Amino acid sequence: MRVVEPLGHADAIRGLWRAAAADRLSHALLVRGPQGVGKFTACVWLAQGLLCRDLAAAGAVDDWRPCGTCPSCKKVASGEWRGNHPDFLRVDPVEEGWDEIPIQAVAERSGDSGGPCVGSFLKLRPAEGANRVVLVREAERLNLPAQNALLKTLEEPSAGTFLLLEASRPDSLLPTIRSRVLEVRLGALSDADTEAVLAASAADDEALAGLDLIELAVLARGAPGEVLRLARTGALALLAAATPLLEGRGDALAAAAAVWEVDGEYQGGTALARDRGRVRLTLELLRDVLAGALRVAATGDPAQAGRGEPARLAQGLSARLGTQALTDGLDGLLRVRRDIDLNLDPGAALERALVGLEAQLGSPAGATGARRRG
Numbered sequence: 001m002r003v004v005e006p007l008g009h010a011d012a013i014r015g016l017w018r019a020a021a022a023d024r025l026s027h028a029l030l031v032r033g034p035q036g037v038g039k040f041t042a043c044v045w046l047a048q049g050l051l052c053r054d055l056a057a058a059g060a061v062d063d064w065r066p067c068g069t070c071p072s073c074k075k076v077a078s079g080e081w082r083g084n085h086p087d088f089l090r091v092d093p094v095e096e097g098w099d100e101i102p103i104q105a106v107a108e109r110s111g112d113s114g115g116p117c118v119g120s121f122l123k124l125r126p127a128e129g130a131n132r133v134v135l136v137r138e139a140e141r142l143n144l145p146a147q148n149a150l151l152k153t154l155e156e157p158s159a160g161t162f163l164l165l166e167a168s169r170p171d172s173l174l175p176t177i178r179s180r181v182l183e184v185r186l187g188a189l190s191d192a193d194t195e196a197v198l199a200a201s202a203a204d205d206e207a208l209a210g211l212d213l214i215e216l217a218v219l220a221r222g223a224p225g226e227v228l229r230l231a232r233t234g235a236l237a238l239l240a241a242a243t244p245l246l247e248g249r250g251d252a253l254a255a256a257a258a259v260w261e262v263d264g265e266y267q268g269g270t271a272l273a274r275d276r277g278r279v280r281l282t283l284e285l286l287r288d289v290l291a292g293a294l295r296v297a298a299t300g301d302p303a304q305a306g307r308g309e310p311a312r313l314a315q316g317l318s319a320r321l322g323t324q325a326l327t328d329g330l331d332g333l334l335r336v337r338r339d340i341d342l343n344l345d346p347g348a349a350l351e352r353a354l355v356g357l358e359a360q361l362g363s364p365a366g367a368t369g370a371r372r373r374g
């Protein structure tokens, strides 16, 4: 990946650089926040700055950025840090295709092939500059032995060494790890930053070409990294499949059939897992629309619905229905969502959710629609 300034998070990272320059930055950081907001991008930039020999050359801290020309910056920018930067180790389960991060990535063990691991890396002294950085991407994937091994390195921090743990679900980390790290929270991006990140990505990502990026940005809710996932899962088409129901003119079974026809990629090793992913995403999209409608109904402020197609649907619902019907509809969706987590058949669950919505949100097929006009 390219090393870029993390839009929306640069000031937070500069604060960490400033702390490091004053020798008061914790040696272990947990960079946490929602999936897709750019935590990993921010961590790479943070690492490049910690390793840069000339970070402060830009003057005021508001302008600090990695110089881009020192040997360390060049190695990071050229991608050599993916294994060859002597002061930068990345543990990356995404790149490796690991479901979980094994202990071999963290601790040296006799008989191992001798690939890079955190333990052996930390034994070395800085080669290029004053600092060394270990970045663990999606640290929640560290398995228990790996977490226990990592704990040992946290107990014996060495000067100039920074351990960056990036995680969307930090609850999966041991409390003993959590208690030894400084938590840095990176939140959702503003609408403008989300669109700017998307515009930059669309320029070199075929998967995004031709899509309505503003609509996708609305669905992504400040997490541009989620947009690619949404694009691949056909999220806009899923929402379109359910739109007649949300407008009170639909037939639940027809909507369910339309959901199954959407061409999308869903994560999972089995067909059942992928089906479950499709239904879960559909229910999340519907939940967001209903939640937006409830906010509008509760405040009387149409702007509470947000933007784009979900907002249009939410405003329509709040104009047509009272808070009780919206609350009941939302409760029904959340119940079905729990059933899916409990392994109920996803096809049956989807039908049940949509039949429930049809009853709550609109008139039965064939009725005159008096309720919508009333």
Ligand SMILES: [Zn+2]
Pocket (backbone or CB within 6 Å): 051, 052, 053, 054, 055, 066, 067, 068, 069, 070, 071, 072, 073, 074
């Ligand atoms: Zn530099």
